[in-house]
Amino acid sequence: MKKRTFIKLSSTLMAAPVFSPLSEWFAAEKLKNWAGNFEYSTDKLYKANSVKNTQELIKKYDKVKVLGTRHCFNNIADSKHNFISLRDMDQVISLDPKARTVTVESGMSYGQLAPYLDKKGYALHNLASLPHISIAGACTTATHGSGVKNGNLSTAVAALEIITASGEVRTLSRAKDGDTFRGAVVGLGALGAITKVTLDIQPTYQMRQYVYENLPLDQLRDHFEAIVSSGYSVSLFTDWQKKRINEVWIKSLLEKGDAPKPKSEFYGAKLATKNLHPIAELSAVNCTEQMGVPGPWYERLPHFRMGFTPSSGKELQSEYFVPRKNAVEAILAVERLRDHISPHLFISELRTIDADNFWMSPCYIQPSLAIHFTWKQDWPAVKKVLPMIEKELAPFQARPHWGKLFTLAPATLQSRYARLDEFKELVKQFDPKGKFRNDFLAMNLYGA
Structure with a gap:
């Protein structure tokens, strides 16, 4: 392929x-x-x-x-x-307008839930670039969308139902369980089987998105905060070449009676004249609608339409989170590796995520920038490049996405999570004999 x-x-x-x-x-x-x-x-x-x-x-x-x-x-x-x-467990259990929450079975995907909520007049605060991921899986790995004021998807979790190693059903909630809840939400699959998730909801809303091409890197350096704050959700796509950001995707809330004419130029970038794919040479037919066309939140926040899903085609992904205060330095550090990165890359995406208080979240107590890489499926080559990136990002204590590829030594990774020891104590309570522990957890959480 x-x-x-x-x-x-x-x-x-x-x-x-x-x-x-x-x-x-x-x-x-x-x-x-x-x-x-x-x-x-x-x-x-x-x-x-x-x-x-x-x-x-x-x-x-x-x-x-x-x-x-x-x-x-x-x-x-x-x-x-x-x-x-648990994919067969994919039903909405209840919707509570008074509490502004929805409770779903853990096999449900965002693509299934979003249209249901919208029909009922409600919405979620954010979505990832792909809506096909399961709600429980996304939350337990701290998967995210974008937006300077938007926490990752797990920040919407108000309660969890987990089956522990003994078969006991435990319910944890934000309102009642304090630190235990904050330790469990981004649980990395270590605590047990999540069977229900309760999410915060809000009134439904409309959005529009515009795309700009060829933003000079100097403009990003000098106006980073203004650029990433220019919409409700902003994504920057780059191949790290030519000292520029290839595409800027700006997703904005649609206010009543709002029909603004977009600026033809945005910090030196030019307004796109047609729908674009993040990889410019690919067709945008499967991408969410651009060109300022209004639409519901769940048809604008993702980059790709819900009726489509990624193929089993050839790509790899890595992602690193750095404190947003170091965002420009981190971007420029990666850009210095452009000639090592670009031959193996499809595209990179830069996104902002607000801080949260979940122990094992890469955004724990720090507003963050996520630097994402979509690689060609050549693991031997990518495996050589990742340590270079990790070395450049080391001064910023970069934390990798738990579900993507990285090569950080276990001791280094562990040192970047201040609540790790407490998390392992929590795991011991839920799973004392390591029923849910696998090679990944054994190496990255417990390995030397």
Whole structure:
């Protein structure tokens, strides 16, 4: 397959019983993540369709992991033993207008929930660039959208239902459980199986987005805060060449009676005259509507339409979070590596995320800039470049995205999480014998 493309799922595939244990589908094809770069270590995958069923499976096996929509690029969700799929548990349980919350089963994706909420007159505060990811999986790995005032997706979590290693059902809430809740929300799959998530909601809203091309890097250096604050959600795409940002995507709230004529120039960048893909040479047909066309929040906040999903095509992803106060220095540090990076890169994206108070979040107590890399699927080459990037970002104590590729030494990674020891104590309470621990957790949280 050539460069990253986005294809519409057929109704046949969506209806197929893909997650049945030891099905013929698995006999024909090894279980992999969506990008195809990672092959899971077992095909023992058991489908759960209720809390009771999940409890039974957890009690039955000594070692188990929950496998979601498989959007991670590393082995954070891997198991050598047994998988449980909760994908059939994908219903809205309740919507509470008074509390402004919605409670859903953990197998639900944002793409499923968003249209439901909008029809009821509600919305979420933000979405990631892809709406196809599961809510539970996104929150437990601190996945994010963009916006200087927008926390990552887990900041919307008001309560969680988790099944622990003993099969006990635990409910934790922001209102009642304090530090335990703050430790558990970004739980990295270490505490147990999340079966329900309660999210904050707000009145629905409309948005529009404009794209500008070729923003000079000098302008970003001199006006960084103004540029990233120019919309509700702003994304900067670059290939690190020619001292410029290739594209600036500005997603803005639509006010009543608001029909502004966009500026033809934005800090030296020119207003796009057609819809664009983040990778300029690719068709924008699968991208969300641009050119200032108004639309509901869930059709503007992601970069890609909900009716489309990434193929199992060839790409890798890495991402590093640095304090926003160091954003310009960090960007310029990476830009110095342009000739090492660009030959292996499809595109990079720069996004801002507000601070949160979750112990294992890369944005813990610091407003952040996320520097994202979408790589060509050549792991030997990427593996050589990542240590260079990590070295350049070391002065800023960069934290990698938990679900993407990095090469930081475990001791270095651990040193960047002040609440790690407390988190491991919390894990011990929920999973004293390491039923949910896998190689990823053993190395990165417990390894020397």
